[in-house]
Amino acid sequence: MRPGPLPMTRPSHPGQHIPNPTHPRRRPDLTLPLPQRDLTSLAVPLPLPPPSAPASSVPGGLQLPMATSACAQTPELADLERVRRIGSGSGGTVWMVRHRPTGRIYALKVIYCNHEDAIRRQICREIEILRTADNPYVVRCHGCYDRAGEIEILLEYMDGGSLDGRRIASEPVLADIARQVLSGLAYLHRRRIVHRDIKPSNLLINAARQVKIADFGVGRILVQTMDPCNSSVGTIAYMSPERINTDLNEGVYNAYSGDIWSFGLSILEFYLGRFPFGEHLKRQGGDWASLMCAICYSNPPEAPSTASPEFRSFIACCLQTEPRRRLTATELLRHPFITRTQPPVADIAVSTV
Structure with a gap:
């Protein structure tokens, strides 16, 4: 039997985005029209950070990272060693990486792009917003790197893979x-x-x-x-x-x-x-x-x-x-x-x- 009408909470839709006055223009004579954003309905489909999770072993004796604070410092990209590729697609590649100083394992999503700097910076800013979230049921995002036209996102490594199939x-x-x-x-x-x-x-x-x-x-x-x-x-x-x-x-x-x-x-x-x-x-x-x-x-x-x-x-x-x-x-x-x-x-x- 199909259920009758059911209540549903409708999310609010606040007003338009107001630019941050703490960042003055370097060139006041230049203007660039930007689309209005509803920052309270941020719809960037990115993995988000959970809190703590126990360490577990992965193939090869590698150690999974113990979860840290959502605002913990992002590891240096130069300290990440690529172990093996764990996924790829038309947009980029996902690598298992080892943090050399600690031996911890992460997933590194490498996105290939040649978009202009402003768009890449916007994406990295949104990723930084998302990494402040803290929940055990979303994948932790540890940070973002912008290097040589590539955007690289450091993520929690989930050793069981996806539930697809x-x-x-x-x-x-x-x-x-x-x-x-x-x-x-x-x-x-x-x-x-x-x-x-x-x-x-x-x-x-x-x-x-x-x-x-x-x-x-x-x-x-x-x-x-x-x-x-x-x-x-x-x-x-x-x-x-x-x-x-x-x-x-x-x-x-x-x-x-x-x-x-x-x-x-x-x-x-x-x-x-x-x-x-x-x-x-x-x-x-x-x-x-x-x-x-x-x-x-x-x-x-x-x-x-x-x-x-x-x-x-x-x-x-x-x-x-x-x-x-x-x-x-x-x-x-x-x-x-x-x-x-x-x-x-x-x-x-x-x-x-």
Whole structure:
């Protein structure tokens, strides 16, 4: 049974950005029109810092970094030794790196770009804002380097990799994963930070079975304007209907509820072991036009009848066509699917599909 209208907290939208008067122009005679930014709805999809996490071992006897204060000094780039490549894409490469003075291990995201200096500086400033966050369910960002046209971002290393391609059929285990991700989302949304690209590949796990929100697709922001809040950052397959088709919902896009749609789709994918709208539509080279039509005009995906009533209700509370009917992250944390069981003691048993 589909739920009726559900309450949803609408985030506020404060006024326009006011330039900082402590930074006078060097050339008062020069002007440059800049887009207005809503800094309280910062929508740069970057990994954010959690607090402390226990050290754990990784292959080769390397030591994972003990978490430090979110405002700790950024390690010198020259002190980072590249150990091996752990990921790559069109926007850049991710390396496992060792901090020589301490032996600690990090992930270093290297973004290749040739944008003008002003845009690179803006990106680094936004990363510095994000690294002040402090939550155990988001990946720590330790700092940013701007070197020779490259932007390099130092991140917490998650030795278990992403949850992309995993099937998680156990509802108690899935509830624990959902609880961790929702806790991270609730924290970000309270700080008026919108992720905009929640999907299985951006949910990482470590040896302690901690699940954290990240985004290894950060290179996408470099091809956008300096107003990422209004740009098409994100993966189409996990976008909400009103984000793809701006005619829906009377042209109003609530980015916070958009994150909830993407989250619900990801959780349902874990349970099914396949993309809810069709595996052939998800991957690159698929029929994107058909996928977008399915997202915008078909009924939202539902959990199968074999699932528990609590799980079916939980998914329905996320995958509502009307954004105002989706529960917020804080409300979802109180849903019976999350609260009915204690977090599983055993390791998360997941299978690759």
